[in-house]
Amino acid sequence: MAERFDIKRQVGFSTVAMICFFLLYLPIATLVVYAFNAGTSIAIWEGFSLRWFRQAWNNQQVIDASLRSLQIASAAAIIATILATMAAIATTRTARYRGLSLKYSFINLPLMIPEIVCAVALLILFSRIKIWTGYSGLGYLIIAHTAFCIPFAYLPIRARLESMDLALERAAADLYATPLQAFRRVSLPLLWPGIIAGLMLAFVISLDNVVITEFVKSGGQDTLPTYMLGQLRRVVTPEMNAISTVFLLLSLGIVTIFFFISRHKN
Amino acid sequence: MRENKGDILLLENPCRFAIEVRGVSRIYGASSERVTALGGVFVSIRENEFFTLLGPSGCGKTTLLRLIAGFDFPTEGEILLHGQDIAPLPPFKRPVNTVFQNYALFPHMTVAQNIAFGLEMLGKPKDEIRARVDEMLKLVHMEQMRDRYTGQISGGQQQRVALARALAPQPKVLLLDEPLSALDYKLRKEMQIELKRLQSETGITFIFVTHDQEEALTMSDRIAVMSAGRIHQVGTAREIYDRPADRFVADFIGETNFLQATVVGTANDRATVRLASGEILDAGLPERFKPQGEVTVVIRPEHAQLFADDGEESGIKGVLENVVYFGTDTHYHVRLGGGDIFIVRRQNTRTSVDVLEPGVPVGIRLGSDAALVLRD
Numbered sequence: 001m002a003e004r005f006d007i008k009r010q011v012g013f014s015t016v017a018m019i020c021f022f023l024l025y026l027p028i029a030t031l032v033v034y035a036f037n038a039g040t041s042i043a044i045w046e047g048f049s050l051r052w053f054r055q056a057w058n059n060q061q062v063i064d065a066s067l068r069s070l071q072i073a074s075a076a077a078i079i080a081t082i083l084a085t086m087a088a089i090a091t092t093r094t095a096r097y098r099g100l101s102l103k104y105s106f107i108n109l110p111l112m113i114p115e116i117v118c119a120v121a122l123l124i125l126f127s128r129i130k131i132w133t134g135y136s137g138l139g140y141l142i143i144a145h146t147a148f149c150i151p152f153a154y155l156p157i158r159a160r161l162e163s164m165d166l167a168l169e170r171a172a173a174d175l176y177a178t179p180l181q182a183f184r185r186v187s188l189p190l191l192w193p194g195i196i197a198g199l200m201l202a203f204v205i206s207l208d209n210v211v212i213t214e215f216v217k218s219g220g221q222d223t224l225p226t227y228m229l230g231q232l233r234r235v236v237t238p239e240m241n242a243i244s245t246v247f248l249l250l251s252l253g254i255v256t257i258f259f260f261i262s263r264h265k266n
Numbered sequence: 267m268r269e270n271k272g273d274i275l276l277l278e279n280p281c282r283f284a285i286e287v288r289g290v291s292r293i294y295g296a297s298s299e300r301v302t303a304l305g306g307v308f309v310s311i312r313e314n315e316f317f318t319l320l321g322p323s324g325c326g327k328t329t330l331l332r333l334i335a336g337f338d339f340p341t342e343g344e345i346l347l348h349g350q351d352i353a354p355l356p357p358f359k360r361p362v363n364t365v366f367q368n369y370a371l372f373p374h375m376t377v378a379q380n381i382a383f384g385l386e387m388l389g390k391p392k393d394e395i396r397a398r399v400d401e402m403l404k405l406v407h408m409e410q411m412r413d414r415y416t417g418q419i420s421g422g423q424q425q426r427v428a429l430a431r432a433l434a435p436q437p438k439v440l441l442l443d444e445p446l447s448a449l450d451y452k453l454r455k456e457m458q459i460e461l462k463r464l465q466s467e468t469g470i471t472f473i474f475v476t477h478d479q480e481e482a483l484t485m486s487d488r489i490a491v492m493s494a495g496r497i498h499q500v501g502t503a504r505e506i507y508d509r510p511a512d513r514f515v516a517d518f519i520g521e522t523n524f525l526q527a528t529v530v531g532t533a534n535d536r537a538t539v540r541l542a543s544g545e546i547l548d549a550g551l552p553e554r555f556k557p558q559g560e561v562t563v564v565i566r567p568e569h570a571q572l573f574a575d576d577g578e579e580s581g582i583k584g585v586l587e588n589v590v591y592f593g594t595d596t597h598y599h600v601r602l603g604g605g606d607i608f609i610v611r612r613q614n615t616r617t618s619v620d621v622l623e624p625g626v627p628v629g630i631r632l633g634s635d636a637a638l639v640l641r642d
Contacts, residue, residue: 167370170337173357174364175384176435182358185383189374 032248035241042238052242062243065227069207072138072223076145077153077203083146084153084198085191092161093169108151118148119215126216136218144216145206152205153198160194193261200258204251283346284439284471285311285334290343290353292329303329305495306343311439311473312488316465318474320482321492322518327475330492331441334473335364347438358387363432364441368448369424371416377427378403378412384435402430405464422453429461433468442474446481458485479519483507491515511552512641516564523570523608525563529639532556537639539563542604545582549637561639567611569636572598573629574622581629584608586622600628 007013035053039046056062087107091100110118126140168190172182210225217226224247228240292304304326311317319327332338334345336357345353352360363384371380381402385395403409406426411419416427425445432440442461446454462485465472476482482489483503490500491514499511510516513524527539527547535551539561549563575583587607588599596618598610610630612618622628 165368165370167366167368168372170357171364171366171370171372172383172387173337174335174362175431176358176387177383178358181387186372 028248031241032245034238035245037238037241040237042236042241052238053246056239056242056246059239061222061227062224065222065224068138068221069223069225072141072145073203073206075142076149076206077199079142079146080149080202081153081157081195081199084150084202085157085195087150088154088158088161089187092158093166107154110148111151115148115211119212122147122212123215130218138221140216140218141213141221141223144212145209148209148212149202149206153202156197156201157191157194160191160197164190196261197258200254200261204254207247207251282313283310284313284315284348285309285473286344286346286349287311287330287334288344288346290330290333290340290345292326292333292338293341302495304333304340307495307497309490309497309500311471313471314469316462316472316474316485316487318476318482318486318489319492320476320479320489320518322477325492326495327477327492328443329495331364331443331473331475334439335362335441336360361435361438362441363435363437363439364443365428365432365445367443367445369416369428369445371424371427371431373416376413376415377408377419380416380427381430381434383431388435398434402434405433405467406430406460421449422457425449425457426460429464433464433470436468437470439471439473442472444475444477446476447478454481461485483519491518493518509552510564510638510640513562513564516638516640521567521609521611523565523567523606525565525602525606525608526604527561527563527639529557529559529561537561539637539639541582541602542606543582543584543602544604547582547632547637548634549639550635551639552641555639555641557639557641562642564638564640565608565632565636567597567609568595568613569633570608570610571631572600572610572612572622573631575627575629579629579631581631582608583627583629586624586626586628588624589622598622598628600630 034042034045036048036050037044037046038049038051091103091107094100122140122144126144130136130140164187168186169182172186173179177185208225209223210229213223214226214229217223222230224243228243231240287307287309290304290307291302294301294303307326307330319330321327329338333340333353336352336355336359340353343353344351347360347362352362372383375383378399381399382395385398390398399412400409403412406429408423408426408430411423411427416424419427425448428445445461446457449457458481461472461474474482474485483506486503488500488502489506491498491506493514499506499515501509506515507519510519516522517524526542527549530538530540530546532538532551535553537549537551537557539547539549541547541563547563551557572586573579573581582602584600584602586598587601590597590599591614593614595611595613598612600608600610602608608630
């Protein structure tokens with residue numbers, strides 16, 4: 001064979017690729033299209049309208065759940081990013097020692113633990129604490145979200161730190177910067193893209209969470225995803241599609257910013 | 267941001283040595299697998315001196331530099347800066363600055379901000395910093411580049427910025443860790459001259475680390491030749507080249523012929539030796555060295571002359587094996603009676619002709635002080 005092997009020229013390649021894309025995006029496309037349906041069905045098209053967006057916008061429960069989601073995601077993402085930054089510095093700016101890779105695993109373990117296990121464990125723990133303290137605010141959800149967001153924030157920050165030249169910190173120390181000054185003036189500015197990437201990843205992951213939230217939340221603490229889950233058990237109207245579409249746009253927006261930041265750093 | 271750096275070492279009684287390294291060892295690893303990077307090194311570096319640590323990679327020269335900078339701490343021994351022990355101080359308390367091998371410029375700062383960094387950390391007033399940065403930019407001819415980011419300038423320019431940044435806080439000693447190794451040949455030559463100029467203009471003691479003997483010989487006031495964690499010899503370029511203290515130094519610096527010989531007798535600082543090929547030679551000796559038995563005689567290729575052997579003149583005899591033309595000079599490879607190869611170097615002129623062809627019998631004429639017997 002004189003020609004170079006090219007996967008794109010294999011028989012059936014484009015067919016398989018088209019089917020895959022179709023299966024991935026058709027449901028989402030349908031969902032977005034029916035958000036603009038004038039009728040009450042999510043399957044029968046009755047003309048274009050923005051009524052479901054208006055309805056969702058005027059639905060106090062949706063507004064409450066959205067605000068709560070944003071509140072929890074912001075708090076959890078910020079706390080998780082701070083902790084992840086400290087963990088990343090502690091695991092990259094130290095001489096290698098036995099047990100270091102064990103620590104990596106511990107930090108990243110939440111990625112591997114089945115979410116339902118985590119949810120049940122947190123439910124049991126938090127219900128005890130609720131009895132002892134009587135506190136039943138959003139704190140539990142924030143703590144829970146922080147916990148599973150840490151590894152997502154940790155990974156981009158650690159990647160950034162590992163690609164950073166250690167000589168820069170040494171140069172700062174050589175030029176009379178105390179460790180704190182060296183961190184603030186040299187390491188932190190160079191670390192920013194990683195931190196922002198970690199923050200946004202954590203934010204999206206928290207915003208999107210259903211299982212753990214469903215288990216941990218008290219009455220009246222619905223986030224947008226758990227509210228939608230609750231609604232789907234009753235009547236399904238294109239209002240759900242409208243909310244989902246806005247949610248999708250928000251996530252896409254954040255991911256796009258994330259993409260541009262991570263591209264900028266290269 | 268401004269912190270009082272009053273605890274940076276203030277030097278009350280300057281002594282005539284900028285740096286004194288006293289019995290410094292650096293041993294890495296646990297007891298089972300210890301690696302001695304430096305083994306009890308003593309060296310004194312004078313004020314306003316261009317001092318070079320020269321040796322092959324792994325000889326401990328960079329370790330010694332890191333100990334002086336404070337990036338590492340000695341296992342034992344003292345490092346005195348103008349008479350005061352700095353070995354236990356962290357790097358930010360030592361009035362010593364470093365030019366790093368890969369420059370380590372801060373990529374998120376402009377050229378001017380890089381140069382200002384040390385001064386800002388010392389808490390100098392704004393107008394003083396500004397004036398000093400201007401002065402430094404002028405010193406390294408980088409006025410045009412002051413607001414560029416360090417990623418936007420060439421390697422040679424980065425080198426200049428790294429120098430300016432390290433010189434700006436007026437350190438007592440400037441450490442240079444193979445700073446020219448990333449530059450191409452022409453630029454390296456240029457920077458060698460530039461470094462010498464900066465050193466004499468600023469009057470700061472330079473400690474320069476390199477594995478390049480030519481760099482060391484041309485730039486340094488004095489050189490310390492190192493290998494395997496110890497210093498073999500400290501001296502001027504001429505001393506080290508002409509009077510190497512031992513076999514390692516003679517081998518590392520320049521080209522040298524090594525000949526096996528037996529000592530016949532010694533008197534004062536001279537020895538009479540018999541070469542493996544039978545010839546008797548008169549050779550110089552290092553101080554306090556009375557060799558006996560088997561020794562190595564060293565002779566620089568340019569301290570020997572070649573002549574066609576017609577049986578009339580005495581000298582070391584052999585057969586010419588190879589003639590290698592280098593442009594500036596020609597190397598003649600001579601196979602001696604004992605089997606060793608001896609290289610003779612001759613400076614070329616535009617009209618010099620090679621009268622000797624490979625295969626002819628030749629003799630080697632030596633000046634009276636060409637041969638040295640060295641410690642192994």
